Amino acid sequence: MAFTVLPAPRGKHRRARRGPATGGGRLASVAVLTATGALGATAMTGSAHADSAPVDTANTVFAQTADVTGSLADSLAAQAAAQHKAADIAKAKAEQARKEAAAAARAKAAKAKADAAAAKAKAEAAAKAKAAREAKARADRAAAERKRLGSFVLPVDNSYVSTGYRASSGLWSSGYHTGIDFHAASGTSVHAVGSGTVVEAGWGGAYGNNIVIRMADGMYTQYGHLSSIQVSVGQSVTPGQQIGLSGATGNVTGPHLHFEARTGPDYGSDVDPIAYLRSHGLSV
Template sequence: MAFTRTATGKHRRPRKPGLRTGANIAGITTVASGVVAGIAGQAFAADEGPSSHETGLTQAIVIGDGIADHIEAQAQSQETAAEQAAAKAKAEAVARQEAARKAEAAAKKAKAERDAKLRAAREAERKRLNTFVAPISGSYVSTAYQASSGLWSSGTHTGIDFHASTGTSVHAVGSGEVVEAGWGGAYGNNIVIKMNDGTYTQYGHLSSIGVSVGQKVTPGQQIGLSGATGNVTGPHLHFEARTSAEYGSDIDPLAYLRSHGVNV
């Protein structure tokens, strides 16, 4: 309610008949969006009633319960919106952190898989390079080691002969470096390889040579073609295993191959 004060002195104006004293109290005008729009007393401008100066009454602005509730609801709505925005930002930050964690885990997993594949590949290559094969695939020994005959200057066979027709692919039995490739007298066209384990292998009577001195070779690599060059009675491959590159340092080639896992 508005506060009123009774005028003092002889100038107090008598009431008009039927007119309430409180009629000059300022009215309450409805406020939109929390703003007091004006004073309702203006509605009485057409009345010729006494002014506040004459009556001693004071006009007042009163905020009703409805406006207060509206302001409080608006503040509560803003607070709720702020809380929701903060919660959304926090959820997004958590989601980004989780995505980053998953990406990091995936990257670590991919790296571990790549490293494992590289290790497996290196191990496979190491095994391959340490593997020995037969000098001619699918063949057999036609003349044994140290067989006796006048065909050989030493009186015995210093290697083994593998059955092969002219032009059959001849392979390096293991990894090594070519130390001789060319004419070898009684051996005809021949190749000598220093193996990685320090031993030497020889391939004789070739019809053609496919490697050169200083070249690195790997197990199963084709190095030439079998033939009948040199001191021979027919096409075949003469294979020797030696402790050095020199003639006369031969060892049993069949035992040599078998000791390296070759099934001959």
């Protein structure tokens, strides 16, 4: 059976409207082209070999079209699967990154909290240590002050006793010396022998310019024949504080310091001044 290829009719023909470029359109185009090629090939074969066996052209075209469509569908499905897999991987990575960032933030916050607690503890320890040092320093100063206030010094530096206690002579109205005399040129500095309060500062008759101090231990000390008085009644004094200058005022034969230790502020309550000074650690 022979096939004859008929010529296309002449004349004006309207071109078919081109639809949207969709997958179906492309598949149809492929199928048509494939079918057209197959028919053309079959027609040419039929023309050249009129005595050959007939060929099932329609089935061949459909088979080829199905093969092309199946391959394209498989390709699209594989592409979609790959995209889904890539999306899942990206999502998993994003979730892992989020978890790692959250863990890092928690670790950073915990470290900051620990550092703040350590800094606070260190500051508190430093403050306590400082307070302890300051308390110790105050206690040491107080102890030193108590010691200083409780200490005694000689009333005149680098001197000696020129007339002793209870020495007998008609120079004194009582017939004996009620104190001791320290050798001192006029104008020599005279110090309080210990801490106390001034109860008399002024003219004392035969004692000339004199000072009487009530000592912290309850005793009294007197300093006579001064050329200058540098304290006033009611004033507190400390050991070694300058209270006046030695001289020769009152009933004297020359400049010196007359010193007495008394149980009261007035004349006649005298005790041994050397024994008193020695009881407070002084060497006389």
